[in-house]
Amino acid sequence: MTALLAAERTTLSLLPAPLLRTLPAAVAENVRRVRVGTDARIMAVVKADGYGHGAVAVARAAVGAGAEWLGVTDVAEAVALREAGLTEPILSWLNPAGVDAVEAAAHGVDIAVGSVEELRRLVVDADSPLRVHLHLDTGMSREGCPLDDWPELLRVARQGRGRVEIVGVMGHLPCADEGDPRANEAAVLRMRQARDAVLRAGFGPLLVHLAATAGALTDPATHFDLVRIGAGIVGIDPSESIALTGASRFTASVVHSSSVPAGTPIGYGGTHLTTRPTGLAVIGVGYADGIPREVGEGASVEIGGARHPLVGRVSMDQIVVDTGDALFPRGTTATVFGPEAGAVPSVQEWARWAGTIPHTIVTRVGARVQRSIA
Numbered sequence: 001m002t003a004l005l006a007a008e009r010t011t012l013s014l015l016p017a018p019l020l021r022t023l024p025a026a027v028a029e030n031v032r033r034v035r036v037g038t039d040a041r042i043m044a045v046v047k048a049d050g051y052g053h054g055a056v057a058v059a060r061a062a063v064g065a066g067a068e069w070l071g072v073t074d075v076a077e078a079v080a081l082r083e084a085g086l087t088e089p090i091l092s093w094l095n096p097a098g099v100d101a102v103e104a105a106a107h108g109v110d111i112a113v114g115s116v117e118e119l120r121r122l123v124v125d126a127d128s129p130l131r132v133h134l135h136l137d138t139g140m141s142r143e144g145c146p147l148d149d150w151p152e153l154l155r156v157a158r159q160g161r162g163r164v165e166i167v168g169v170m171g172h173l174p175c176a177d178e179g180d181p182r183a184n185e186a187a188v189l190r191m192r193q194a195r196d197a198v199l200r201a202g203f204g205p206l207l208v209h210l211a212a213t214a215g216a217l218t219d220p221a222t223h224f225d226l227v228r229i230g231a232g233i234v235g236i237d238p239s240e241s242i243a244l245t246g247a248s249r250f251t252a253s254v255v256h257s258s259s260v261p262a263g264t265p266i267g268y269g270g271t272h273l274t275t276r277p278t279g280l281a282v283i284g285v286g287y288a289d290g291i292p293r294e295v296g297e298g299a300s301v302e303i304g305g306a307r308h309p310l311v312g313r314v315s316m317d318q319i320v321v322d323t324g325d326a327l328f329p330r331g332t333t334a335t336v337f338g339p340e341a342g343a344v345p346s347v348q349e350w351a352r353w354a355g356t357i358p359h360t361i362v363t364r365v366g367a368r369v370q371r372s373i374a
């Protein structure tokens with residue numbers, strides 16, 4: 001029986017080791033970096049489970065570092081933050097049809113509204129005053145109400161007084177990651193027009209907000225009253241203008257090591273043949289855990305203080321790395337990515353290897369990877 005138990009343990013240890021974090025310190029550092037560049041208030045955007053880092057943990061750390069607002073894309077995400085004891089103002093946008101106005105108001109959650117139809121629905125549904133931010137289409141044709149529809153939007157808002165309370169105007173920059181102020185001019189102008197229309201219609205005071213991380217870091221004209229920081233909070237600067245601090249470390253362990261001769265095929269399809277006698281380490285993480293299957297040349301992990309390249313295809317549960325002259329015993333920790341640079345690959349490097357953006361690397365870390373806060 002004992003042997004069987006050991007076998008079961010072996011299977012379990014194929015799962016990646018904990019995704020260890022230096023999260024609160026990194027988040028606090030990133031909030032401070034944003035703070036020094038703006039007079040606006042800071043909203044920590046913790047949608048998609050805090051960009052894969054854990055919404056409650058990221059929210060707590062951001063609030064602890066002085067973020068005044070929290071942002072999500074679903075009332076359920078907001079309620080989870082309330083249940084975790086967070087009392088800061090929360091805004092939810094991109095809400096699905098049928099958003100529960102009563103629940104939102106009961107939990108003190110502000111709702112962003114991007115169409116006349118949505119506002120009409122909320123006016124009907126709300127039973128106590130629901131705080132609403134009118135969401136302008138600033139040039140993306142995603143969520144957001146085109147400026148042409150604002151007269152009607154404001155008419156509905158006036159009729160709905162007492163049921164909906166207009167407290168904010170929001171937009172989103174179409175060239176959010178360009179870091180080029182000229183790219184934002186049209187959106188800034190439209191924001192001002194929308195704000196002025198809302199004020200003329202007799203609403204106010206208003207919280208006006210347009211910028212996400214890139215705008216907050218590169219273009220003060222986009223800051224208005226509040227900046228919404230998601231990627232930046234977890235250490236990703238889409239504008240690549242300043243160095244932020246990575247908030248997660250993804251580790252896994254060596255599950256198998258071997259020495260192989262030159263000409264040995266590795267993995268599915270034998271797409272890689274060793275060119276010399278070398279050591280291999282199998283690491284227990286694969287695309288089910290968030291390792292992009294699309295990675296090209298250069299992808300590597302850190303083991304024993306050095307980088308070792310991935311060889312062969314990424315499998316669902318494992319990757320193989322070429323460790324050269326070194327052989328690492330089973331159980332050795334490999335770091336997939338982390339904040340320390342040097343031998344440890346960064347999230348940004350993984351994004352380049354996979355031809356994607358860093359956001360997708362952190363938000364796709366799989367469900368079976370244990371999360372722990374360091």
Ligand SMILES: *Cc1c(COP(=O)(O)O)cnc(C)c1O
Pocket residue numbers: 045047093171172176211212213214228229230231232238
């Ligand atoms: C996701 C999101 C943000 C945060 O963007 P980052 O670039 O991750 O900071 C801000 N505003 C809106 C409307 C969003 O959907």
